[in-house]
Amino acid sequence: MKPIAQTIDLVKYYGKEGNLVKAVDHTSVTIERGKFTAIVGRSGSGKSTLLHLLGGLDRPDSGKVFIDGDDIYAMKENELARFRRQKVGFVFQDYNLLNSLNVWENIVLPIGLDNRKVEKDFIMDIVESIGLKEKLHTRADKLSGGQMQRTAIARALAARPAVILADEPTGNLDSRTELEVMALLKKCVSHYGQSLIMITHDETIAQMADTVCVIEDGKVVAAE
Numbered sequence: 001m002k003p004i005a006q007t008i009d010l011v012k013y014y015g016k017e018g019n020l021v022k023a024v025d026h027t028s029v030t031i032e033r034g035k036f037t038a039i040v041g042r043s044g045s046g047k048s049t050l051l052h053l054l055g056g057l058d059r060p061d062s063g064k065v066f067i068d069g070d071d072i073y074a075m076k077e078n079e080l081a082r083f084r085r086q087k088v089g090f091v092f093q094d095y096n097l098l099n100s101l102n103v104w105e106n107i108v109l110p111i112g113l114d115n116r117k118v119e120k121d122f123i124m125d126i127v128e129s130i131g132l133k134e135k136l137h138t139r140a141d142k143l144s145g146g147q148m149q150r151t152a153i154a155r156a157l158a159a160r161p162a163v164i165l166a167d168e169p170t171g172n173l174d175s176r177t178e179l180e181v182m183a184l185l186k187k188c189v190s191h192y193g194q195s196l197i198m199i200t201h202d203e204t205i206a207q208m209a210d211t212v213c214v215i216e217d218g219k220v221v222a223a224e
């Protein structure tokens, strides 16, 4: 099976000579399909920069990123934007929900923006397994943090992305809610065959992953 994501000699530096930050430094990594891959490493080691490059949110200085077999930075900007909407689900620490919309509206919004058909049964299945059925008509700003993050995860899953990229998605949650959200993300991998790449600081969470990828000074130093 071809890998879900691959970087080849990927480079992203910030700043100028004398003050150069090698955020991603000649990194080549292959990430397996249908698995939960955790990215760990100290603060400032380049985890978010790498994740943004994997999701087509930024452009590298050099090197390549393949997602689901496609060379994403060979694409023009508008092509890349469409690719991102259709193939990549993002889950960030700060949910990014629209407060004036309810849970259901938030979940289906990206599908609508993309002029795609809303697959009601599939989405209701996600909503039920994610425990949001009772909250479908609740405005986003009336939800707890855990419910907001579950809505954000449901939104990511509903668009049937090839890969979900998550940057410390449980960083703002208490430990019980964190475990609930993690169980859910794990289920997405086992139940829906979703590929999940997730940055975490948390050792317990990293232990839940199929593969752990350790980043140091912009380089992948170990994958186990």
Ligand SMILES: Nc1ncnc2c1ncn2[C@@H]1O[C@H](COP(=O)(O)OP(=O)(O)OP(=O)(O)O)[C@@H](O)[C@H]1O
Pocket (backbone or CB within 6 Å): 014, 015, 021, 022, 023, 041, 042, 043, 044, 045, 046, 047, 048, 049, 050
């Ligand atoms: N837009 C930017 N402009 C300048 N420097 C940046 C920018 N984004 C990141 N950096 C620098 O690149 C390095 C890697 O940052 P990155 O955010 O990828 O680290 P991280 O591993 O995600 O850290 P954390 O665990 O704190 O989130 C850091 O030194 C950071 O200061």
Ligand SMILES: [Mg+2]
Pocket (backbone or CB within 6 Å): 047, 048, 049, 167
């Ligand atoms: Mg980060």
